[in-house]
Amino acid sequence: MISTSLDWVILFFIQMKVGILGNALLVGFYTFTLSTGRNFRPTDQILNQLALANCLALFSKGIPQEMAAFGLDYFLSGAVCKLVFYLHRVSRGASLSTTCLLGAFQAAQLCSGSSWWQRELKIWFLRCLGPCCSCCWVLSLLTNIHIPVLVNGPKNDKNASWETKSKYWCSKTTLDQVSSSLIASMILLVDYILLGLMVWASGSMVLVLHRHKQRVQHLHSQSLSRRPSHEARATCTILILVSSFVLFHALSSMLTLHVALSRIPAQWLLNASVFVALCFPTLSPWVLLARDPRVSKLCLAYWPRSFFP
Template structure:
């Protein structure tokens, strides 16, 4: 085991642990508030789902990648490789679609009352549950081929199999792969990214016009506080911008890797970029969304009250 492998392994450990900690905090906070606290916003339900699937992305990729970086490449058998890659691709797709729905729904909520989207505003909270259900079913179905083609690292028998996954191998049929990648996997992703770009521009335009109106009413020397809805929109814009940036970089690297046999450092870099959004997104919400701090203070006050009412039990 070289020094580079040790450093790379600790880098993945830190990245995975840091991201799981942030997502688990949000997941636990929103779940607790759902049962004992004030009514959650529709955006909070989507952020809860996003935190859950981001944890799946990190755990299904970070742990195997860490183990492989430390030099242990044969720790998974056929079943383990199939489940790890299948779960990672499903969770990654769910993260993309949830972020897309988050962006689209907030753009509709911000739309003027006289717009054609006004009638859909009231239906958004009711559509979150069916959306998550359909997304899970769609991604579980569309990535079924991974269960058939990903194998353990010791199953490389001929040139149609490439061990370019470091700790697993996969069979490839070039003609079928191109059709499947472009029309089944890539088009839905490109469609979602396009929606996020369009809705982000729409939200930015609405916020800019609102800011100009407020500055005109209050004067240039006054800086009024942003409304909760505005801060929530700014949080979503930050999440979407971050997702598009990391997704674009990772897609370019993945395309380059498909053109030839990639080196191990490229595979590790691709895994690192793929995990950047799940790691950073919870902390963007924690820092920029004031509702998170309000939920945290509410939960802290409830715990403090519970301890004061039962001092003997918690002493």
């Protein structure tokens, strides 16, 4: 059996239910704003795609791991192995690129300069927001197209070494060193570019917010301090998302590297690697729901009148 630890069973069970519920609420909320146009914000398009990527990550990685925690061996067929691993990698890439797009969009909107290129950048972002969201998925689909080719079905050999097996007992094709290096370099290059853009956008937002705070304190004007309150709140929310994404991504990468370098990794290490990788898809929707004032207003507007005195 893969694992029969009650602690991990409970942890994965809670994580899955909390994550799926939060992302389902988030998708429903943003679908409502996009379809009705009520209190619509441009970032709703990006956040809706992020919630969809989170749902895909939880279903493609969380459910198989939850089944494995219950002690089910060899429950994935060859085709399902290919699909599960491919969807997980696609969801990871889509989450990374969508979070990067969210930070870049907010940084462009906060840009207060009056130069021509700054105005054109804002207009371009607003016009191309939908196609940019689609490009995030296309980029993730293309960069992970090799996964279905490399992943195979489970091998019923419990004594096989770790190099011939993968998580959930799906096997993988061993490539030569040159091919493996090329694929790893391509994936790392895309990840580092997106993470670099994410850090740059976050730094730009922090700098703009700091300058605005100094300006407001100097002017002591109520009329000037009210306008940016929504933008400042939205920017802080995005900074929380970006920071948590980078933190969980770094922890997951270190655990995954440790697993890859271990000939026979401990089961707790495998479980911890999956658990940390699913922390961002689980927690991010609740951060967005808690910090969006439209959610509480919507709940009050549609709350049954009988509950009020």
